[in-house]
């Protein structure tokens with residue numbers, strides 16, 4: 807855990823920076839090309855399996871080294887009492903996803919311990935909002951799941967949990983590719 811502390815601190819600072827200029831110039835991030843974070847892989851073609859436990863609120867592993875083009879099979883188990891996510895993306899993607907998940911929580915679609923099954927098709931602003939990104943899985947307390955990912959090596963990635971407050975508490979790890 808200790809090795810990522812400076813990294814987390816840096817992200818917290820960069821996350822605060824846009825708030826200071828809110829209402830001023832707009833960053834226009836949506837115009838930027840989407841980063842090439844890789845793609846879902848086929849488990850049978852994975853060259854490596856990474857087994858990792860998720861706790862409240864940190865991952866068993868805090869850094870991961872991958873090679874460009876490598877397909878890694880992640881076998882995950884939530885050992886905590888809270889709902890956790892394993893999401894592969896850039897720091898900016900995680901930040902966006904954190905506000906989406908906060909919105910889902912505020913609308914009762916999700917609680918700190920699980921997803922809520924409900925029909926939210928009629929809720930304004932919530933149409934089509936569900937948690938089904940290919941680069942992310944959610945694990946209920948005690949649940950085991952797996953995800954396979956082929957890394958591109960073209961983007962600076964983190965694996966992170968975007969449940970409200972978890973990333974800030976340290977539930978984030980660094981992916982270094984070479």
Ligand SMILES: [Cu+2]
Nearest residue numbers: 890967969972
């Ligand atoms: Cu979490």
